[in-house]
Amino acid sequence: MGERPTRIPVIAVIGYKESGKTTVIEGLTSRLTERGYSVATAKHIDQKGFRIDKEGKDTWRHAASGANPVIAVSDVETAVIHRRGLGALNLRSLLGLIPKADLLILEGFSKIVLGDKHIGKIVCVRTLREYEDFRRRIRGEALAFCSLETLGEPILSVKENLSTLTERAIEYVERRKSILEILDSLPNLDCGKCQYRRCERLAEAIHDGRAKLDDCVLIKVRPKLKTRITLNGVEVHINPFISEIVRRSVLGMISTLKGVEIRGDETLQIEISQKK
Structure with a gap:
């Protein structure tokens, strides 16, 4: 487990x-x-080999033929x-x-x-x-x-x-x-940068009044990041090092495109869609 x-x-x-x-x-x-x-x-x-279904019943035959799961519906x-x-x-x-x-x-x-x-x-x-x-x-x-x-x-x-x-x-x-x-508000990366080492322990400390949300290093530095990543509407928490790698890599690739001039202070938005 x-x-x-x-x-x-x-x-x-x-x-x-x-x-x-x-x-x-x-x-x-x-x-x-x-x-x-x-x-x-x-x-x-x-009980070894116990089955809720009974051999020979219609639902058992469904499963025996390869159906998984089998859904049985009655009036109740x-x-x-x-x-x-x-x-x-x-x-x-x-x-x-x-x-x-x-x-x-x-x-x-x-x-x-x-x-x-x-x-x-x-x-x-x-x-x-x-x-x-x-x-x-x-x-x-x-x-x-x-x-x-x-x-x-x-x-x-x-x-x-x-x-x-x-x-x-x-x-x-x-x-x-x-x-x-509280844990849902934390990065859940267990980065080990705060004194609690794991996000769950920090969440417990916040609940008990021994810590605050911005004791999370990643949340604390978030306003200073120059790069943010959102996946399916949910922000992906990253540290300053990763933020800078992503920023420089993306700007570097874009700078090779015809007619693009990069100064380094641009605001850039990239959207990747699954729509066909």
Whole structure:
């Protein structure tokens, strides 16, 4: 799994079988949707060779003939079946299957989410030994450890502390949404020129009030650049060195054209269109 941030907040509810994962997701989803959040969920089915489709059915025959994806539509729901399992997916491609949502809640996927610091985690445990095991292995933010059993602090009771789990989830989602919005305003080049070294860390510092947007070196020098590049309406952030290389290279090429005289202080606009 990659280290780039996800485009929406993601919370993974992880744990072993019969640890309460589905119960937690039911409660969280119900309460979050009541608060106005649009929630998408994804479940890892830990059964070798499992298919949602049935052999011999029309949709199965579509897929067997090479269709991918197959879309099944009834009077009450629409199902999109992709012939790609866990081995061909990562979290970022999974998010690409979701048209629009405020957050994604995962059930399971422990092997690929435990080490991803961009995912908030709610860990369901059955014993104190499981708690200690997950606590050692987890990377990134653990929103809570919880259990269907009464194991004592800091492990929350699923039945008695669902409100606490919900509030922690909302706090995480709102923080991540704010950080991702700030990140959209940054170059996302991880150039290493500011003290935070990576754009996401700077975005977190701005959110926490420890930094400002113009602490980004590329944003700070932007007004002084003599060259700007826009691709499909979005500005491409470049540093002064690249700006000057592009400026001199383009002016140098144009200076070879008949009837063109370059002084070096020109305003130049080049537009490349895909229109035929």
